[in-house]
Amino acid sequence: MxxxxxxxxxxxxxxxxxxxxxxxxxxxxxxxxxxxxxxxxxxxxxxxxxxxxxxxxxxxxxRVARLLKLEDQNVVGKETRIRMAPDGHFWARVTLDGVSRRMLVDSGATVTALSTRTAQAAALDVRESLIPMVLNTANGQINAQTATVRELRLGDIAARDLGVVVSPAFGDTDVLGMNFLSKLKSWRVEGNTLILEPHYHQDFT
Known part of the structure; x- marks a missing residue:
């Protein structure tokens, strides 16, 4: 490229x-x-x-970003703070069943959505739902499959048994939706910073 x-x-x-x-x-x-x-x-x-x-x-x-204190995602006390990217969106560094990904945080998405590539990398058990899953997107309706992420980590936040939808129509974009945000104690935007607060602190170190 x-x-x-x-x-x-x-x-x-x-x-x-x-x-x-x-x-x-x-x-x-x-x-x-x-x-x-x-x-x-x-x-x-x-x-x-x-x-x-x-x-x-x-x-x-x-590692350079950490040394210069220029990271766009930090844990401050009980909160995980994510700075707005130049494209105007909030991108979170996430680990899904051990696989690291950069995911778009989208409160307009009802459910967390993963690309086929990410689902395969995380070895998710992707299945067809009993009722055909059809999603309405900006590009029209798409068919999707369902899966469950055993553990999703973001900062010191852990969401377990998180339901996701998977489709090749998502391209290489992975999205954190409301079914993740609703698991938090609170989330809000202050200025150019997205602040996520879990119900309790978890230390993964």
């Missing part, structure tokens, strides 16, 4: 100018100082850029 560099054209231009600037800076002392400052600024900018786009590089960049 070819990366989209349009939004960072200025940064790439600066990187191209670095070799030329270095040659000039060797001859002019004041420019040497300015070049050194500019180099550090560019390095810092690159680091912040990579960390801000870390979902493309996970799990390797997550």
């Amino acid at each position: 070819i990366p989209d560099v349009g939004g960072h054209a200025l940064l790439y231009l600066l990187l191209l100018l670095l070799p030329v600037s270095a040659l000039i800076a060797r001859r002019v002392p004041i420019l040497r100082v300015l070049f050194s400052l500019a180099s550090w600024a560019i390095i810092a900018g690159l680091l912040l850029l990579v960390v801000s786009q870390r979902e493309q590089f996970d799990p390797y960049i997550q």
